[in-house]
Amino acid sequence: MATERAERVEWTVTGMDCGSCARKIAAAVERLPGVAEVSVAPMGEKLSLTLHPDETGRDRIEDTVRRLGYGIRPAVAPSGRHHDHDHGDPAAQGRPWHRSGKGRLVILTGALLAAAWAFELLAPSRWGYLGFVLACLIGLAPVARRALGALRMGQPFTIESLMTIAAAGALFIGAAQEAALVVFLFAVGEMLESVAADRARHGIRALADLVPRTARLETGDGTREIPASELRIGQVAVVRPGDRIPADGEIIEGHGGIDDSPVTGESLPVAKGPGDGVFAGSINTDAVLRIRVTRDPADNTIARIIRLVHEAEEARAPTERFIERFSRWYMPAIVALSALVVVAPPLLLGADWGVWIYRGLALLLIGCPCALVISVPASIASALSAGARRGLLMKGGAVIEAAASVATIAFDKTGTLTMGRPVVAALVPPEAAAELLATAAAVETGSSHPLARAILERAAADRIAVPPATGARAIPGRGATAVVAGAPAFVASPATAEQAGVLGAQDLARAAELETGGSTVVAVYRPDRLIGLIALRDTPRADAAKAIGQLRDMGVGAVMLTGDNPRTAATVAGGLGMDYRAGLMPQDKLTAIRDMDGAAGPVMMVGDGINDAPALKQARVGVAMGSGTDVALETADAAILRDRVTDVPALIALARATMGNIRQNVAIALGLKAVFLITTIAGITGLWIAILADTGATVLVTLNALRLLRR
Numbered sequence: 036m037a038t039e040r041a042e043r044v045e046w047t048v049t050g051m052d053c054g055s056c057a058r059k060i061a062a063a064v065e066r067l068p069g070v071a072e073v074s075v076a077p078m079g080e081k082l083s084l085t086l087h088p089d090e091t092g093r094d095r096i097e098d099t100v101r102r103l104g105y106g107i108r109p110a111v112a113p114s115g116r117h118h119d120h121d122h123g124d125p126a127a128q129g130r131p132w133h134r135s136g137k138g139r140l141v142i143l144t145g146a147l148l149a150a151a152w153a154f155e156l157l158a159p160s161r162w163g164y165l166g167f168v169l170a171c172l173i174g175l176a177p178v179a180r181r182a183l184g185a186l187r188m189g190q191p192f193t194i195e196s197l198m199t200i201a202a203a204g205a206l207f208i209g210a211a212q213e214a215a216l217v218v219f220l221f222a223v224g225e226m227l228e229s230v231a232a233d234r235a236r237h238g239i240r241a242l243a244d245l246v247p248r249t250a251r252l253e254t255g256d257g258t259r260e261i262p263a264s265e266l267r268i269g270q271v272a273v274v275r276p277g278d279r280i281p282a283d284g285e286i287i288e289g290h291g292g293i294d295d296s297p298v299t300g301e302s303l304p305v306a307k308g309p310g311d312g313v314f315a316g317s318i319n320t321d322a323v324l325r326i327r328v329t330r331d332p333a334d335n336t337i338a339r340i341i342r343l344v345h346e347a348e349e350a351r352a353p354t355e356r357f358i359e360r361f362s363r364w365y366m367p368a369i370v371a372l373s374a375l376v377v378v379a380p381p382l383l384l385g386a387d388w389g390v391w392i393y394r395g396l397a398l399l400l401i402g403c404p405c406a407l408v409i410s411v412p413a414s415i416a417s418a419l420s421a422g423a424r425r426g427l428l429m430k431g432g433a434v435i436e437a438a439a440s441v442a443t444i445a446f447d448k449t450g451t452l453t454m455g456r457p458v459v460a461a462l463v464p465p466e467a468a469a470e471l472l473a474t475a476a477a478v479e480t481g482s483s484h485p486l487a488r489a490i491l492e493r494a495a496a497d498r499i500a501v502p503p504a505t506g507a508r509a510i511p512g513r514g515a516t517a518v519v520a521g522a523p524a525f526v527a528s529p530a531t532a533e534q535a536g537v538l539g540a541q542d543l544a545r546a547a548e549l550e551t552g553g554s555t556v557v558a559v560y561r562p563d564r565l566i567g568l569i570a571l572r573d574t575p576r577a578d579a580a581k582a583i584g585q586l587r588d589m590g591v592g593a594v595m596l597t598g599d600n601p602r603t604a605a606t607v608a609g610g611l612g613m614d615y616r617a618g619l620m621p622q623d624k625l626t627a628i629r630d631m632d633g634a635a636g637p638v639m640m641v642g643d644g645i646n647d648a649p650a651l652k653q654a655r656v657g658v659a660m661g662s663g664t665d666v667a668l669e670t671a672d673a674a675i676l677r678d679r680v681t682d683v684p685a686l687i688a689l690a691r692a693t694m695g696n697i698r699q700n701v702a703i704a705l706g707l708k709a710v711f712l713i714t715t716i717a718g719i720t721g722l723w724i725a726i727l728a729d730t731g732a733t734v735l736v737t738l739n740a741l742r743l744l745r746r
């Protein structure tokens with residue numbers, strides 16, 4: 036009977052190198068009563084789970100993880116604030132390999148092995164033999180302990196158990212020299228694996244280190260230096276030229292170039308002034324700024340990015356799940372095959388027992404699936420880090436896998452392909468300009484639609500007195516309406532005005548002409564008469580045409596989805612060299628995405644994430660781009676943090692490179708296993724080659740994955 040409420044608990048777990056470590060831990064704690072929703076992030080060094088405190092205590096969880104051979108301590112605050120995995124274990128960070136536990140084991144077993152060999156060569160005696168036995172036992176002890184821990188938790192088939200049986204068996208049949216070599220090579224492999232895991236981890240940690248440790252807080256009488264983590268919303272910090280900004284905030288005084296590259300990947304400084312938002316970690320290049328803190332330090336953009344990358348790691352890719360299932364039967368199968376190899380030839384053919392026991396043991400080592408198990412997560416962790424450093428965020432392997440295979444990319448028009456800052460280009464007829472702007476601005480007051488903003492800006496610039504409006508509301512996909520000066524007034528698309536019966540043939544022709552020129556036209560009218568037309572123009576993003584060209588070269592189709600009319604859409608899309616679907620109501624966009632998915636294959640939708648959240652959801656991969664990503668970071672599948680359309684092909688290229696990398700890794704892992712499976716049974720290669728193949732494959736796979744970081 037669970038009386039107490041279940042709670043979410045988080046720990047920092049050290050010593051995990053790969054997905055197989057993570058899985059071992061997850062499987063062990065999942066078996067405990069009252070434990071649910073376990074997730075383990077090997078790169079984030081995090082274990083989190085939901086716990087019924089009256090069924091299993093926290094210490095029991097910690098005990099279980101320690102028995103498997105990993106370090107564990109509670110994450111500082113389980114509420115999600117001040118995640119200390121963002122910084123990791125300060126003692127472990129930057130520690131050279133030879134001072135880590137795994138490094139020391141390598142040195143110790145290596146030294147014993149070398150000494151034993153020296154004895155063997157100089158004065159063959161019992162002492163050399165004992166040296167090999169000693170090296171083997173010392174190197175094997177921690178492995179055997181972990182194997183036992185896992186066995187007690189119901190996991191007989193682990194890398195450690197195969198290793199322990201093989202090495203102990205080799206000692207038993209008198210092959211001490213080889214047993215010691217096997218143990219030594221295994222230790223080397225483990226150490227290299229952990230070095231590589233640290234490297235991948237470092238990619239993300241480096242981001243956290245970009246936020247300065249201290250901030251200059253403005254007080255009544257000057258400034259005081261305080262830890263940046265103690266800044267609170269509403270406080271004002273002073274940032275000197277050349278310093279990094281200590282918190283997400285808003286400039287209240289000062290103008291200067293801000294280098295946002297740590298957060299968005301945009302390397303050109305952006306000119307910002309009072310009212311503009313800034314990110315923690317960005318560099319203030321040339322002026323003194325006063326900044327009001329708008330977000331808690333634990334919750335700033337860079338912290339959210341880091342958290343997102345760590346969570347992304349926990350989301351499994353389909354390929355990874357396949358490999359997992361595969362290795363679940365692979366290990367038992369190899370054990371069964373080894374047993375067969377040991378007993379069948381001697382019993383059936385009267386072959387020599389010693390020879391076949393030896394071959395069976397070597398085969399056990401072929402059963403270590405280490406390289407295979409890490410082949411996918413290693414690539415994905417590298418890709419997530421590499422992307423995050425350039426402002427390309429993807430929520431996990433499944434997203435990467437889907438992004439690599441998209442056939443079509445649907446783009447939202449305003450704010451994605453264009454700057455999203457339309458301006459009024461023409462008022463028709465010109466003599467009605469004042470009434471047009473006054474009525475339209477009255478209707479649009481309070482609206483945040485880009486067209487509304489443009490109309491309001493123009494009205495303000497022309498010093499138009501805007502009459503009050505009541506009952507203002509949007510007509511989605513069509514326009515807006517309100518009661519102005521006692522009667523209803525409308526600002527809507529020409530098609531809507533035509534349906535209302537206020538648009539004559541001549542006005543319609545004029546609207547069409549403006550639209551063909553690339554403007555968006557809205558009609559301003561009363562229920563009984565047209566006041567006039569407003570033409571608005573938005574500029575395509577400078578790199579949009581280049582991005583569409585790159586996508587074409589990659590064999591990916593690009594389609595603009597817009598609520599705008601077909602003529603404007605044709606002109607804008609034609610200029611960018613892409614297809615379009617126009618006149619779409621918000622729900623039509625969902626249907627369009629479904630259609631394209633059915634016809635050509637998976638669709639990726641790119642939008643600002645604010646107005647098009649349902650479309651982002653509908654697409655196989657929803658990507659939020661640009662300034663709107665602040666909201667969309669949590670809802671979309673991926674985010675592009677800077678306003679660059681070319682980051683869309685860059686994202687696809689990264690996803691494809693990652694899948695290629697994964698395929699190479701699986702081929703390396705499986706290929707080497709297949710080759711040595713045969714040579715082992717044939718007796719061409721023995722114990723130490725078998726383990727060298729495993730260690731070598733693991734190292735190759737990890738190094739190959741790290742190549743993604745250098746992209």
Ligand SMILES: Nc1ncnc2c1ncn2[C@@H]1O[C@H](COP(=O)(O)OP(=O)(O)OP(=O)(O)O)[C@@H](O)[C@H]1O
Nearest residue numbers: 448449484486512513514515526528596597598599
């Ligand atoms: N607030 C508004 N003021 C004026 N016209 C509007 C307004 N809202 C919608 N419209 C009209 O409806 C059309 C479609 O608008 P909607 O906002 O649905 O387009 P969208 O698909 O979001 O835009 P885009 O494809 O350009 O990103 C606009 O082109 C415009 O004619």
Ligand SMILES: [Zn+2]
Nearest residue numbers: 052053055056
């Ligand atoms: Zn591992």
